[in-house]
Amino acid sequence: MSTGVIICDDSSMARKQMARALPADWDTTLTFVEDGDACLEAIRDGKGSVVFLDLNMPGSDGYVVLEHVHREELPALVLVVSGDIQPEAYRRVLRLGALNFIRKPIDPQVLAQTLKDYGLYSPSGHGTENVTAPPTPGSDPDVPWQDALQEIANIAMGQAGDLLARLLDVFIKLPVPRVNMLAASELRMALNITDSTSTWSGVCQGFSGAGITGEGLLLFNNARLETLSHLLGYPEEDNASNNTEPLMDLSSIMVGAFLRGFGQQMDRQFGLSHPVVLGTHLDISDLLDGSQYAWQQILTIELTYTIESHDLECDLLLLFSEESVAPLREALAWLPDPSTGGSA
Template identity: 45%
Template sequence: MIPLLVCDDSGMARKQLIRALPADWPVQITQAAHGEEAMAAIRQGLGQVVLLDLTMPVMDGYQVLAQVREEELPCSILVVSGDVQAEALRRVQELGALAFLRKPADATELRDTLQRLGLLQDGATAATPEQPQETTKVGFRDALREVSNVAMGRAAALLAEELGVFVQLPIPTVDLFEASELHMALADANRGDCLSAVCQGFIGEAIAGEALLLFHDSEIADIRHLLGLRPGDDTGTSEMLLDLASILIGACLAGIAEQIDVRFSQGHPQLLGEHAQTIDELIQFNRARWRQTLAVEISYGLEGHAVHFDLLLLFTEDSVPLLTGKIQYLME
């Protein structure tokens, strides 16, 4: 039996990955929810082979790779991540990862990779894992967070290519807000700094909402510099923000749509503040639909630059039952 460690902060991601394992691979499975748990398991000999996520709390995948190298621990690490930036691939290879697979892992690709690395022998005897996948309990928020994680990674790859930087990815947050709570949350985000915001509506199979991308005005000059726009010339700033919003919002929605098997139609993006519309007015206008709002928040950062983008996907209350059904199908 080969000691196999599956490390990911998402129970859904671990469940999907265990499902994708070759049925004839004799493994003893241990699961870890973050890097510190993974390191403890590896030191105990429970990770001869490790399937490792990158974006995790406490200790991320990059830190695990670096620590394994520093301690010279005997394990073969394959990264399975939603962060598909070319720079992410380069960094994990430099740190000693043997392979990089994008989430959600394809069973055929995983099998081929294991065979190529000599970790799976043809004709191996099937074995029952010590920790079957059914023991992994997955809640709705965990599942939606993982779906969002995969989608944000694809959006980050496009943004990194556009700006020529490495995009630092967060762990998405998922919350259910009352309209008043959403108002307070956005007001709090606006405190102490001026914000520009782009809003874009979307709908698909009765799942509807608004995508809201927030830029801190103090950071816009840095964004212009990254795009090669001349300092001191504000011409084209609105177009620049709309273009960046189109990349991030479009890629995120496309990534979510692909996973839950829907097709979103998107409205025209609008820069709030133009035509006298503000975030407050947006909330007032949508208050009837947003009695309760399912909010997914993703905060992108640019390495080496004091630049952050806050992306909120705000699903209407009426969308939640269908979205829950779509997510439930992924969990089964």
Template identity: 45%
Template sequence: MSVIPLVVCDDSTMARKQVLRALPADWPVSVTEAVNGRQAMDAIRQGLGQVVLLDLTMPEMDGYQVLGALRSEGLKAQVIVISGDVQEQAVRRVLELGALAFLKKPFDESELRQTLSQLGLLTKPGEAALRQHASSNTAVSFHDAFRETINVAIGRAAALIAKVLGVFVQLPVPNVNVLEVGELHMALNDAGSSQDLTAICQGFIGSGIAGEALLIFHDSEIADIGKLMQRQSADYSDLEMLLDLSSVLIGACLSSIAEQIDVVFSQGHPQILGQHAAIEELIVANHKRWKKTLAVEISYGLEGHDIRFDLLLLFTEDSIGRLTHKLAYLMS
């Protein structure tokens, strides 16, 4: 029984571990792990990646760039993309770039097995294969497990925004940090880049987890967002439009997080936190509400447009213990 060289490429330790657990027990593979596209390409060039299970959103070199490099270098790797970016255009693009299949995160073992079987990559079922892999016992941190949960959530939200606006949404690698109020101040300053902003705030609570979602729009880009939304009526104000867009994006993110960790969030009504206000004013008005917080920073960009909006998910310090408990099964 010949052993197939397999590369599992994802910047998340948890995601790689989930993929390794899902590999069919009777599939004889030699596994190489890569934390970004650059490492994956190095492994493939060395002959270690006959089959590649590839994430899309990664630092240094993303999955799209890997697929492009494979094509330009004429390397014969059989690629299955496994990603939280579930935009229809993302799926179409990776298949056009040469990927054989696309699996949406989170996936289960039967989906992976069925895909491998359909592609003719599985040998006939037999005895459990002796898998050649050295690092499958890597511990998953809370930070990594939570960031991967966020990754899936922002991908779901991007897919909805892409449909609403008719554009391709460029997904970032989310930043996840526990911040003191002063550090949060700096993070918001970075997001604002001292431009005038309008921010929508929406509280959420459920199962001992609470926080606020903050969606920041740059005022100079609001007219362009209105064009994308094909606003027909003069009665449909900028604020109504931003509130509608916020409801879609924040709601999709929170719903996906809740589904993944098996909780139900009650969401407050979205509120205008500051209109045409500099970031400093937002901080001064709200610093008492943000002390130490688990902060998620996400900056969505719209391809072909000079538009981006920044989403901050701020979880209370008391929520961290409950989130850790909820994510424990993923970290084991």
């Protein structure tokens, strides 16, 4: 008898990767949804008794879905599949009733073993090659390259967030990455910063590798700079308002960890320059004016990390030169195929 399976993820690439990673001899009827509200509706409509659930999505996220499944006693077994690999995220989803947590990028062997452990799947013995599977996501024309880039950034963001969470002993709320192609003059306008009354400090770090060049730009609200210094272990006497060491340390941690995770997924390595302070205690427009780009177009990935319980927020921008777009798209076209462990 076919098993109804719901795959819930806001990324079309992630949905296809999840579908390809399922055991080929598992008889399933798949339903794809893009957000938590649609997921709950599909469960209530009886479209799936097994749910593969992303955590970070616009609107109702995975935590909200789990809360409703538990509260309404909905007939669904939920496996969380996420790039948010913080230990606290794992503990929270289990407390909310998830069967287990599977980290992105999905490993088909881990997935198959997890399904067997919970009695959801038994191998038929007819092999696992799925000859009717859709094309590899990286080269699939139905998956826009920006969407593939967003999912790669989502996983790298989770790795960087996990490193920072462990270092500071906090839980970090992770956003949905925002990917845009902008004119240099549009950079300030595109930033998801709504508090225009605060002053900001900024650090930038250049990076390059495999024909891809750009800058990581960390923007930090000065209202909580002392809290950041304390979390990083700086003595109170060093927490003067003009102290830039915490910002430089945070930049090296965040930009370095993101680029490692970003490059590993595409089999690329990036060299990283020393962090440079753009300015401190400035209006956001003045701060960005201190970083002038010769590029006509800038490919941007924006991430807003929020440290829970400390009212602490920072924006991490990855800015890629227009000449980097072609090598990036080439790298995305050769992403590993999750169903085989190989490339497209």
